[in-house]
Amino acid sequence: MKKTLSIIFLSLLVSVSFYTHADEIDTIKQNYIRLLLSENEKEQELVARLIAFPKELAVSDQMVVELMDRYHITSSDVAGLLESLQTDGSWKDVDYNNQNRSGWSPKTHVERILILTKAYRLPSSGYFESKDVEAAIHKSLEYWIDRKLVSLNWWHNQIGIPKTLGGALILFESKLTPQEKEGALGIMKNAKFGLTGQNKVWLAGNVLVRGLLENDLNLVTSARDTIVSEIKIGDQEGIKYDNSFHQHGAQQQFGNYGAAYISSMSFWAQMFSGTAIGFDQSQLDILSGLINNGYRRILWNGYMDVNALGRQFFRMAQIHKAFSVGFSALMLSEVDKVNANKYNDLIKDNFENRGQPTSLTGLYHFWMSDMTVQRRPLWMASVKMSSDRVIGAEAGNGDNLKGYYLADGATYTYVDGDEYSNIYPCWDWRKLPGITSYETDTPLKELSWGGYHNSSNFVGNVNNGHFGITAMDFYRDGITARKAWIFTDDYVLCLGAAISADSGCVVTTSIEQQVKKGDLFQLRNNAWDKTNLVEFTPQNEVRFFSGNKGYIILEPQKGKAILESRTGKWNDVMSMYPKDMIENKEVVSLWIDHGKDPESSTYKYFILPAKSQEEVKTFNVEDIQILSNTKDIQAVWLSKENMALVASYIPADIQISKDIHLKSNETGLFLIKQDGKKLKITFADPTQQLETVKLEINKKKYNLNLPKGEKRGTSLSLDVSL
Structure with missing residues (x-):
């Protein structure tokens, strides 16, 4: 009898543990999907201000790539992608032989796969669960997996491509064939734990998404811990004691790696919200210090100071980088109730009350x-x-x-x-x-x-x-x-x-x-x-x-x-x-x-x-x-x-x-x-x-x-x- 009860008890523990792990994975996945599809109502006012500017077509900055992803996907956008997709799964207007280290043209292929997977999941796209879109995703994904394209710039291979592809795979997971999933995970495995600062965060984020696809909560948790390890203030790369951000040595990188850092951290803060691996208040306070005591000082009327752009003098750079900070502040305001008013003040000064006297002086x-x-x-x-x-x-x-x-x-x-x-x-x-x-x-x-x-x-x-x-x-x-x-x-x-x-x-x-x-x-x-x-x-x-x-x-x-x-x-x-x-x-x-x-x-x-x-x-x-x-x-x-x-x-x-x-x-x-x-x-x-x-x-x-x-x-x- 005792032996039978022990077996039943152990079975219950295993069952509870299994469902707990499955529930955590599912919650994180659903949060991820919600963020990818921009289904947050509070963000829509800021999105409306962003899309008042024409959409950029020539994009290299990862922050701008993510901003452009916030533009509404229209039925004509999707129709154009379907029409220009060739029988072999490639797009005729993409230069697949391009080897530019910045602005690497082949990455456009993966960005389009992400657009199609979003259109497939969004009722507003006009192509919700469309068989034509589904077929196009399979065809374009197969092309990318088979071609195994490699950039001369390591960043695209280990960070940029896995990051974009990972989102598409999560959105389309239920429709992936075993062969597609195996091939795509092989690409995702190009990202491994390592490096420092924002590069470390990007890599860990890609590993985390792979963990979600493999339903491996231990890998997800390890990746989360690696990400959180960069929420710190110190003498090394990252957040500095004076509320600036360094990368590539002792070099101010507000508009480049720093902007990517706060964008990533605000994303993960929302993604982990409501789970056992959410950010604690001390970590949120550090992020608030960087944004509200650092970034807020170098924004003016919705423009980022030229002195903060780093090496990235892209077209519309001051506006786009300011919007990126704005979205980061908005996302963190929903998770960090202690510092929510500070984030809201940043948004008001730069996007809602533009042209009026600033509330931050000194x-x-x-x-x-x-x-x-x-x-x-x-x-x-x-x-x-x-x-x-x-x-x-x-x-x-x-x-x-x-x-x-x-x-x-x-x-x-x-x-x-x-x-x-x-x-x-x-x-x-x-x-x-x-x-x-x-x-x-x-x-x-x-x-x-x-x-x-x-x-x-x-x-x-x-x-x-x-x-x-x-x-x-x-x-x-x-x-x-x-x-x-x-x-x-x-x-x-x-x-x-x-x-x-x-x-x-x-x-x-x-x-x-x-x-x-x-x-x-x-x-x-x-x-x-x-x-x-x-x-x-x-x-x-x-x-x-x-x-x-x-x-x-x-x-x-x-x-x-x-x-x-x-x-x-x-x-x-x-x-x-x-x-x-x-x-x-x-x-x-x-x-x-x-x-x-x-x-x-x-x-x-x-x-x-x-x-x-x-x-x-x-x-x-x-x-x-x-x-x-x-x-x-x-x-x-x-x-x-x-x-x-x-x-x-x-x-x-x-x-x-x-x-x-x-x-x-x-x-x-x-x-x-x-x-x-x-x-x-x-x-x-x-x-x-x-x-x-x-x-x-x-x-x-x-x-x-x-x-x-x-x-x-x-x-x-x-x-x-x-």
């Missing part, structure tokens, strides 16, 4: 990525740099063919958000806004996967959340310069000193190069004159206005302001585009000419975003006292704010005002705010190497013990009585 420095962002209610500005710690930019797979100067102090200012939209083929890439570089007809050098560094470690920022100074000691390609940016509520003041070069070429500093937002005007005799070209010569001051921005160039300078029509080829920037794909833009450019082989040239200019002509005309530069703009110290006194901002490239020794004399035993960045007889001194170490700094204020001595570890690039404040 000055923030991504100290692990050498990037500063200033956000005001009506405008945003960003500066991207590099150092001996941080890689400036990379190129590979035919991407970013002209981005040689991307992190040399590139400075973008936004009011509407579209100031630089699709300008890339029409850019003079030697005059990116904010950079100091050579003017020559010599073709730009092409970067490699290794990217590049600025040779100096003096790159950083100090701020109080609203005002601050960013500085870069610049050494690259024979050009040296001390470059500083003073950020306030109303303007950006840009300073340059000790500019020298030894190439025999003219050296320029670019102030602006953006899409025309309005006519170009110069202030002459206290009135605005419309112009298309001004070659200004040394004078005390020159003021320009275009659209909703003003520019004031101080001290004797030589330079040019121009509004002109330009035409460029997309293929010159991103090789995946056809050579006959042309872009036309009217472009406003301003730059300073330092001449050939400058020995110690300087510049001083203001950018005034979100201003009227009258505001630019009456802007009083006398309220800003430039105390020093030399190779040793760049310093300003803001009289209205009783504030000094100082970049000291040598141990400081400077009389800031009649009440304040500053000395230090180290280099550094200082923000000094005076309030009567009290001072608040905020200090940051741009070298990120110092442990202590000795200060002397009016001969009174103070010691600062600087932040270490995960906060080593942040600032420290000291209260002082005069």
